[in-house]
Amino acid sequence: MVLLRLEIxxxxxxxxxxxxxxxxxxxxxxxSISRSIDSEITLSSLFGRYLPNITLExxxxxxxxxxxIIGYEHSxxxxxxxxxxxxxxxxxxxxxxxxxxxxxxxxITLFSASLAAYFIKGGVNNDxxxxxxxxxxxxxxxxxxxxxxxxxxxxxxxxxxxxxxTISVNVLWLxxxxxxxxxxxxxxxxxxxLVSQKSWFTNIHxxxxxxxxxxxxxxxxxxxxxxxxxxFRRREI
Amino acid sequence: xxxxxxxxxxxWNLKTTTAILAFFGLYFGLFLMSEIxxxxxxxxxxxxxxxxxxxxxxxxxxxxxxxRDEIIDFGIDEKIQGLIDRADSIIENDKSGIFAKYGIQKYxxxxxxxxxxxxxxxxxxxxxxxxxxxxxxxELSLLRDIKQRYDTNDPHLNSHISETSFVYARxxxxxxxxxxxxxxxxxxxxxxxxxxxxxxxxxxVLLVSxxxxxxxxxxxxxxxxxxxxxxxxxxxxxxxxxxxxxxxSLVLTAFCGAMYATxxxxxxxxxxxxxxxxxxxxxxxxxxxxxxLLLAVMPIVFSVAAACAGFVLSRFSDNYAKLFIKVVPLxxxxxxxxxxAISNALSNENTVFVLFGRCLLAPEVILCGxxxxxxxxxxxxxxxxxxxxxx
Numbered sequence: 001m002v003l004l005r006l007e008i009x010x011x012x013x014x015x016x017x018x019x020x021x022x023x024x025x026x027x028x029x030x031x032s033i034s035r036s037i038d039s040e041i042t043l044s045s046l047f048g049r050y051l052p053n054i055t056l057e058x059x060x061x062x063x064x065x066x067x068x069i070i071g072y073e074h075s076x077x078x079x080x081x082x083x084x085x086x087x088x089x090x091x092x093x094x095x096x097x098x099x100x101x102x103x104x105x106x107x108i109t110l111f112s113a114s115l116a117a118y119f120i121k122g123g124v125n126n127d128x129x130x131x132x133x134x135x136x137x138x139x140x141x142x143x144x145x146x147x148x149x150x151x152x153x154x155x156x157x158x159x160x161x162x163x164x165x166t167i168s169v170n171v172l173w174l175x176x177x178x179x180x181x182x183x184x185x186x187x188x189x190x191x192x193x194l195v196s197q198k199s200w201f202t203n204i205h206x207x208x209x210x211x212x213x214x215x216x217x218x219x220x221x222x223x224x225x226x227x228x229x230x231x232f233r234r235r236e237i
Numbered sequence: 238x239x240x241x242x243x244x245x246x247x248x249w250n251l252k253t254t255t256a257i258l259a260f261f262g263l264y265f266g267l268f269l270m271s272e273i274x275x276x277x278x279x280x281x282x283x284x285x286x287x288x289x290x291x292x293x294x295x296x297x298x299x300x301x302x303x304x305r306d307e308i309i310d311f312g313i314d315e316k317i318q319g320l321i322d323r324a325d326s327i328i329e330n331d332k333s334g335i336f337a338k339y340g341i342q343k344y345x346x347x348x349x350x351x352x353x354x355x356x357x358x359x360x361x362x363x364x365x366x367x368x369x370x371x372x373x374x375x376e377l378s379l380l381r382d383i384k385q386r387y388d389t390n391d392p393h394l395n396s397h398i399s400e401t402s403f404v405y406a407r408x409x410x411x412x413x414x415x416x417x418x419x420x421x422x423x424x425x426x427x428x429x430x431x432x433x434x435x436x437x438x439x440x441x442v443l444l445v446s447x448x449x450x451x452x453x454x455x456x457x458x459x460x461x462x463x464x465x466x467x468x469x470x471x472x473x474x475x476x477x478x479x480x481x482x483x484x485x486s487l488v489l490t491a492f493c494g495a496m497y498a499t500x501x502x503x504x505x506x507x508x509x510x511x512x513x514x515x516x517x518x519x520x521x522x523x524x525x526x527x528x529x530l531l532l533a534v535m536p537i538v539f540s541v542a543a544a545c546a547g548f549v550l551s552r553f554s555d556n557y558a559k560l561f562i563k564v565v566p567l568x569x570x571x572x573x574x575x576x577x578a579i580s581n582a583l584s585n586e587n588t589v590f591v592l593f594g595r596c597l598l599a600p601e602v603i604l605c606g607x608x609x610x611x612x613x614x615x616x617x618x619x620x621x622x623x624x625x626x627x628x
Contacts, residue, residue: 018566064565068558075454075558160447160557163565168260175267 003091007098011069015061015102019110022057026050026114046118047134052197054114055138058107059145059194063166065106066099066149071159079157079237089233092154096225099146107142111135134200140214141197144190147221154228188213190221240470244477248448257440261489264436269493272429276500288379288419293504295417301508301524302416313384320377321345327369335361344370418505418512423519423528426497427580430532433493434575437486437540442568444485445478445544449551450560471623475548475616482544486537494533510583518585520599531602532582538605539575543568545612549619578604 070092073079082088149166156162173191180186184205187196193213200210280289299307324344328336335358336342339350347370351359362369449471452458461467506526510519523531546567554560577588578601585595593600 014562018562021566060565060569064562068562071558075556158557160450160561163561164256164443167565168263172263172267175264175271179267179271 003094004097004101007069007091007094008101010072011065011098011102014068015065015106018061018064019106022054022061022110023113023117025057026054026110027117047130047200048198050114050118051134051138052194054111055141055194055197058103058110058138058142061106061110062099062103062142062145063149063163065102066146067153067159067163067166069095069099069102070150070153071157071162074157075159083237092229092232096146096150099150100143103142103146104139107139111138130201134197137200137210137214138197140218141190141193144193144214144217144221147218147225148190151221151224151228154225154232184209188216190217193217240473241477244470244474245481248444248477248481253444253447257443257485260443261436261440264439265493265496268432269429269436269496272425272432273496273500276425280500291379292417292419296504296508299417308384313380317377317380317384320373320380324370324373324377331369416509416512418508418510418525420512422502422505423510423525424581424584426502426525426529427532427582427584429493429497430536430582431576431579433490434536434539434579435572436493437489437536438543438571438575439568440485440489441482441540441544442547442564442571444481445547446551446560446564447557448478449474449548450554450557453551453554454556468624471552472620475620478544478548479541482541483537486540490533490536494529519583520585520590521583523583528583532579535579535582535601535605536575538609539571539578542605542608542612543571545609545616546571549612549615552619574604 072095073082082091149162152166152169153159153162156165170191173186173189174195177186177192177195186192187205187209193210196205196209199205203209206212295303295311298311303311321344324347328341328344331337339354339358341347341350347362351363354362360368363371363374452461458470461470502525506529507524509522509524510528511522547564550563550567551560554563577592581587582601583599584590587601589601589604590597590599597603
C-alpha cells in the first residue's frame with residue numbers, strides 16, 4: 001500500500017493542466033452543440049459527438065500518464081537502484097495499479113465536469129438507460145489503453161520512444177479502420193472501438209460488437225501485459 | 238559552421254530518421270494515398286467522368302472564364318431540348334409497355350410517376366446501370382444545373398454571402414465570377430493539404446523534441462555552458478532545428494505535391510477558384526494554381542512553428558518523461574489548429590474564419606504569420622536568457 005501511494009504521488013499532479021485544458025475545450029464544444037441544435041436531437045449529439053470527444057481526451061491523458069509512471073525510473077536515472085532487487089521489480093505492478101487509479105480519478109473528473117457543462121448548456125432531455133450503458137463501457141475502453149500503454153512502456157524502456165510508438169500504432173490503426181470500413185473485425189481492438197463509439201449499441205458493426213471488442217481486447221491485452229511483466233522480471237538492466 | 242554541421246548530424250541520427258521514414262511511409266499509404274485514390278475513383282466513375290468531360294470541353298472552347306454570350310453559344314437550351322426530345326422518342330418507341338403501365342407519355346411525367354412505383358420498375362426506368370434514362374437524366378440535370386447556377390447563385394451560397402459582413406466579399410460575389418471550376422476541386426486540395434500538415438507537424442516534433450532534451454538528460458549542457466562559446470550552442474542548435482524542419486517539410490510537401498500532380502488537375506491551374514458552381518464561398522479570387530501554392534506554403538509554416546515550439550519546450554525538459562508530457566499535447570494542438578486552418582482555407586467554411594466570428598479577412602493566413610512571429614520571438618527570448626542563466 002505504501003508503494004502504491006508512493007507511485008501515485010509521483011504522477012498525482014502532472015496531468016491536471018491537461019485535464020483543465022480538455023475541460024475548457026469541452027465547454028466550447030458544449031456551447032457550440034447547444035447553439036447549433038435543438039433539444040430533440042440532443043441525444044444524438046451527446047452520444048455521437050460529445051461523449052466520443054471526452055473519451056478520446058481521457059485516452060490521451062491516460063496514455064501520457066501511464067508512460068510517465070512506467071518510464072519514471074528511466075527518466076530520473078533511478079532504474080539501477082529500484083530494479084536491482086526483486087521487490088523493486090514488483091514495483092511495476094504497483095505502477096500499473098497507480099496508473100489505473102489515477103486514470104479513474106482524471107477520467108471521472110473530466111467526464112463529470114464536462115457532462116455537467118453539457119447538461120447545463122444543452123438540456124437534460126436524454127436517454128438515461130443508454131447513457132448508463134455507454135458510460136461504464138467508455139471507462140472500460142480507457143482501461144484497455146492503460147494496459148496497452150503498460151505493455152509498450154514495459155517492453156520499451158525509453159518513455160519518449162514508447163509514447164511515440166503507442167500513439168503511432170493507434171493513429172495508423174485508425175488509418176487502417178478508415179480505409180476498410182466494411183471489415184468490422186478491425187473495430188475490435190481499442191482504437192477501433194474508440195473510433196466507432198458513436199455506433200455502440202446500434203448493431204451497425206455487428207451484434208454487441210462493443211462488448212465483444214472489449215472482451216477480446218481485454219483478454220489479449222491482459223495476456224500481453226503479464227507477458228511483458230514476466231519479460232521485465234528477468235531482463236538485464 | 239563546423240558546430241552547426243555536427244549539430245545537424247546529431248539531429249539526423251539513425252533512430253530518428255528511421256522513425257520519421259517509417260511514419261511517413263505508413264501515414265502516406267494510409268491517409269494521403271487514400272485521398273488521392275478517392276479523387277481517382279471519382280474521376281473514373283461514369284457519372285463524374287461526364288462532368289469532367291464537360292469541364293474540359295468548356296475550358297477548351299471558351300477558356301477559364303465563361304461569359305453570357307458563350308453560354309448562349311454553348312447552346313444549353315438546345316442541348317436540354319435535344320435530350321428531352323430523345324427521351325420522349327424512347328418513351329414513344331418503347332415496346333416493353335413499362336411506360337404505358339404507369340401512363341407515362343412524356344419524359345417530364347416520369348419523375349411524378351416514380352413516386353408510386355415499385356423499386357424494380359424504378360430501377361429499370363431511372364436508377365439502374367442499364368435503365369432507360371440513367372445517363373440521359375444525369376446529363377440533363379448537369380446541363381440544367383449549369384443553366385440555373387449561371388443565372389442565380391446556389392441558394393446555399395447566397396445565404397453564406399448574405400451573412401458575410403465584408404463589403405469586399407459582397408462585391409466579389411456580386412461580380413461576374415464565371416470561372417469553369419468544379420467546387421470540390423479546391424476543397425479536396427485543401428483537405429489533402431490539411432492531412433499533409435498533420436504529417437509535417439508530427440515529423441517536425443519527432444525530429445526536434447528529443448534533440449535538446451537528450452543533452453539535458455545526459456547533462457552535456459553543463460559541460461557546454463562552462464565556456465562563453467558553449468553558451469551560444471543553443472543558438473546553433475536552433476539554427477539546425479529550423480533548417481532541418483524547413484527542409485524536411487519542404488521535401489515532404491514536394492513529394493506529396495508530386496503525387497497529387499498525377500491526378501492531372503493542372504488543367505484548372507489558371508482558373509479562378511470562385512465559380513458559379515460553388516457551394517462554398519471563397520474570399521479571394523485567386524487561381525487554382527495560386528491556391529495550390531498557398532496550400533503548399535501553409536504546411537511548411539506550421540511545421541516550422543511546431544519545430545520552434547518543440548524546441549522551446551524541450552529546452553525546459555530535463556528528462557524524457559517531462560518532455561513527452563509537454564510535447565505530445567503541443568503536437569495535438571498543432572494538428573488540430575493546422576487542420577482547422579488549412580481545410581477549406583480562404584473560404585467561408587473555414588473553421589478559423591468561423592471561430593473569429595466571420596469578421597476577419599483570411600484569419601488562417603494571419604494565424605500562420607503570427608505563429609512564426611511567436612515562435613521566433615519565444616526562441617529569441619530563450620536564447621537571450623540562456624547567455625546569463627545560472628546553472
